[in-house]
Each structure stands twice: as C-alpha cells, then as structure tokens.
Amino acid sequence: MIKNSFISVIPQEEKEENKGSIEFQVFSFTNKIRRLTSHLELHKKDFLSQRGLRKILGKRQRLLTYLSKKNRVHYKKLIGQLDIREPKTH
Numbered sequence: 001m002i003k004n005s006f007i008s009v010i011p012q013e014e015k016e017e018n019k020g021s022i023e024f025q026v027f028s029f030t031n032k033i034r035r036l037t038s039h040l041e042l043h044k045k046d047f048l049s050q051r052g053l054r055k056i057l058g059k060r061q062r063l064l065t066y067l068s069k070k071n072r073v074h075y076k077k078l079i080g081q082l083d084i085r086e087p088k089t090h
Contacts, residue, residue: 022067023078029060030082 018024036053040046064084068075079085 022063023074026060026063026067026078027082029056029063030084032056033060 033053033056036049036056040049040053043049064075064079067078
C-alpha cells in the first residue's frame, strides 16, 4: 500500500498561507477520505475507521454546501480539481 500517492492540486505556497480556508480543508478531508477508503478495502471489519470515515464525509459535505452557497464559482472549480462528483439536488 502506498501511503502518499495523492497528488496535490494546491501549490505549496498556498498551503502555507491558507490552512484555514474552506478549499484547503475540503482538500485535506478528501485526502483523508481516500486514505481511509483504501485502508477499509484491506480491513473490512475495522468499524472505528468506518465511523471516522463517515464523520469526515459529513464534515466535507457541510463545508461543500457552505461553499456552494457562498461562492458557486470556487465550488465548481474545487469539485473539478478534486474530481468529486456534485451531489444530486432534489
């Protein structure tokens, strides 16, 4: 298993400046989600990691909802960069 196989879409200079920005937080949660997903493929009965994954998914979803309401252009750009599909609206 390769631990650091995820490519950064945010330049290093921006990482240092904007660690509190919504875009950086969503990027960070996405990397954690991908790591936990690959971990759970090997360890199917790791229920604590499953719970952690669900919590991180919820946090990311709330941040994306907030971002879509505040700045739709940044939201679309971030969705495209991270290759996250847009949730369906009712």
